[in-house]
Amino acid sequence: MNKLIYWRSAFFLLGIIVLSFGVTLTVKAKLIGVGSWDVLHIGLADTAGLTIGSWSIIAGLLILAIDSIVMKRFPKMGTFLDMFLTGIFIDIFNSLLPDVVGFFPQLIAFCFGLVFLGFGSGMYIVANLGVGPRDTLMLLVTNKLGWSVRRARTTLEITVAVLGFCLGGPIGIGTVIMSFGLGPIVQWALLVNEKMFSIATGTESSVYS
Numbered sequence: 025m026n027k028l029i030y031w032r033s034a035f036f037l038l039g040i041i042v043l044s045f046g047v048t049l050t051v052k053a054k055l056i057g058v059g060s061w062d063v064l065h066i067g068l069a070d071t072a073g074l075t076i077g078s079w080s081i082i083a084g085l086l087i088l089a090i091d092s093i094v095m096k097r098f099p100k101m102g103t104f105l106d107m108f109l110t111g112i113f114i115d116i117f118n119s120l121l122p123d124v125v126g127f128f129p130q131l132i133a134f135c136f137g138l139v140f141l142g143f144g145s146g147m148y149i150v151a152n153l154g155v156g157p158r159d160t161l162m163l164l165v166t167n168k169l170g171w172s173v174r175r176a177r178t179t180l181e182i183t184v185a186v187l188g189f190c191l192g193g194p195i196g197i198g199t200v201i202m203s204f205g206l207g208p209i210v211q212w213a214l215l216v217n218e219k220m221f222s223i224a225t226g227t228e229s230s231v232y233s
Contacts (some may be wrong), residue, residue: 031224032151035217040106041150042140044113048121049137050198051076051114053130057196059141060185060203063160067191077115081107084157091160094168102154110156134198142206148215151223178203 050058051066058066065079074082079106083119088099104188149155155163160182181203190196221227 028225028227031221032153034144035221036102036105036148036151036153037109039137039144039146039151039217040109041144042147043144044110045117046137046140046142046144047110047114049133049140050202051118051137052121052124053137053198054194055127055130055133055136055167055203056134056197057198057200057205058194060181060188061190063193063195064184064191065192065193066187067156067188067193070193075115076118077111077113080114083109084111087157087161088158091157091164092121094164099157099160100154103157104150104154106156123132131140138202138205139209141202142209143216145206145210145212146215147217149214150217 037229047059047062050056054066061083062076062082065076065083068074068079068083071078088103088107092098124130162180164177165180167172168178169180185193185195185199
């Protein structure tokens with residue numbers, strides 16, 4: 025049991041670090057375009073101050089508050105850890121990584137960021153310690169409105185992207201690419217990380233255990 029908890033914690037933490045590094049690379053390549061939620065976070069940061077990571081945490085807290093009130097349940101501790109650690113690591117990497125100048129360097133940064141983001145997502149999901157606030161909101165919409173996951177996710181992505189754009193956040197072809205390309209990368213990352221998790225722990229699966 026202790027071994028299983030150790031590896032869950034390791035995959036969870038490392039996954040969040042890798043995910044946050046990927047997010048930061050896409051932010052550095054904002055000329056190409058960032059993910060929908062980061063459009064909102066950057067727009068809020070440019071308009072109202074604070075850091076991108078801070079707004080990621082604030083938005084997450086608001087989502088969890090809404091979910092707690094509507095669903096009358098308290099989020100898992102892993103969800104809170106995901107929210108705070110992701111925001112913190114985004115700000116750390118954003119301060120450490122240099123700005124990327126020029127279209128082609130930003131294109132390269134975006135491509136690497138997309139892969140890191142997807143792989144990190146798969147790694148932390150495999151740990152099965154709680155999903156992030158954005159996924160919590162998506163599940164809330166599907167439960168309350170009876171929508172499919174695809175419809176709920178697409179609607180939320182479009183809504184926050186438009187809101188972020190109105191606040192000055194960057195939208196580009198990368199925003200569209202991330203909307204359609206991130207899912208397959210996460211799916212691949214889940215398979216890879218499930219195999220690594222199984223080898224490390226001797227269990228067959230982690231996401232559904």
